[in-house]
């Protein structure tokens with residue numbers, strides 16, 4: 001999705017190229033050449049990052065990353081770590097994702113999705129309709145509560161191992177306060193939490209057993225909400241959380257392949273079989 005300019009000699013034509021039209025135009029024999037000037041994206045997305053700059057593991061940031069791809073928008077994706085509160089203080093919040101879009105700064109993934117839908121209304125819709133927006137809102141809520149609960153047990157020690165050294169004490173202290181117990185106790189036994197996670201996926205399973213995506217024939221924001229939780233797991237954990245014959249596994253494969261395999265190519269801990 002590289003931005004570029006098409007300059008046509010003899011015929012004034014000048015446009016950015018979000019759809020990759022440059023090659024197609026050139027093939028039609030137009031006397032054109034691409035000027036290799038990188039157009040800086042006007043959007044900035046702050047994303048939670050592990051010790052490794054490329055390990056972007058936040059479920060909420062993944063929702064927005066997929067939403068931007070859906071809209072065909074490019075963002076400068078800035079790495080951010082838990083203890084770098086000063087870097088996002090301008091947003092008025094203390095969590096990521098934070099999106100800066102021109103003169104607007106938006107926090108909270110749901111609010112960012114609404115912003116993208118409203119301010120980039122000429123791009124493909126994240127929701128399809130008002131009813132679709134309510135459906136996505138429900139899936140977002142389900143993902144952030146029911147789906148994330150068993151994952152917190154399964155992933156917490158993996159996250160601790162993967163965050164930057166400077167974040168480690170903060171992560172342990174803030175999560176132990178939140179969970180009311182030591183991380184090691186909270187992690188418990190994967191043999192207990194994996195079946196709980198698979199059971200929590202029942203609403204997704206029943207839908208994607210009947211249709212390719214939660215949103216129907218093509219993915220949309222409802223899919224990105226649930227997929228964000230699965231990317232959280234894929235990024236930090238080597239555990240195989242889904243059986244290959246699970247319809248959720250097939251759906252996740254389709255999501256990993258979406259947008260040219262963007263999510264599949266992202267840095268992660270899980271090994272593709």
Ligand SMILES: N[C@@H](CCC(=O)N[C@@H](CS)C(=O)NCC(=O)O)C(=O)O
Pocket residue numbers: 048058059060061082094095096097107108109110174
């Ligand atoms: N409801 C918020 C949740 C955002 C959130 O909790 N983000 C986490 C990363 S996944 C965070 O930034 N935590 C900072 C902290 O714990 O200090 C959203 O959907 O954006």
